[in-house]
Amino acid sequence: MGVQFDTKRAAEYLTCSPKTLEKWRVYGSGPVYVKIGNLCRYRQVDLDIWIESRRRVSTSDRGER
Numbered sequence: 001m002g003v004q005f006d007t008k009r010a011a012e013y014l015t016c017s018p019k020t021l022e023k024w025r026v027y028g029s030g031p032v033y034v035k036i037g038n039l040c041r042y043r044q045v046d047l048d049i050w051i052e053s054r055r056r057v058s059t060s061d062r063g064e065r
Contacts, residue, residue, distance in 0.1 A: 003044040004034070010042035014051070 010031075011018045024030025025040065031050035034041045056063060 004041045005044065005047070007040055007042075010047060013042075013044070013047055 005013060007018045007021050010033075011021050014021070014031075021030055025033065031042060032046040034043065054063070
C-alpha cells in the first residue's frame with residue numbers, strides 16, 4: 001500500500017498546517033485520504049497526485065483543461 005502519513009506528517013509533506021488539511025477534508029478540496037475508524041491517513045502516492053493536479057502555467061490558469 002505504500003507510505004502512509006497521519007494528518008500532521010501529511011501537512012508537513014505538503015508544507016501546510018494540519019488545520020488546513022482538516023478544512024480541506026470538510027470541503028472535499030484536498031488530497032484523497034483513507035478513513036480507518038477515527039483516524040485519517042494519507043498515502044504518499046495520493047499526496048503526489050494531488051500536488052500534480054495543482055500545477056499551473058500562469059496566475060490566471062484555473063487548471064481547467
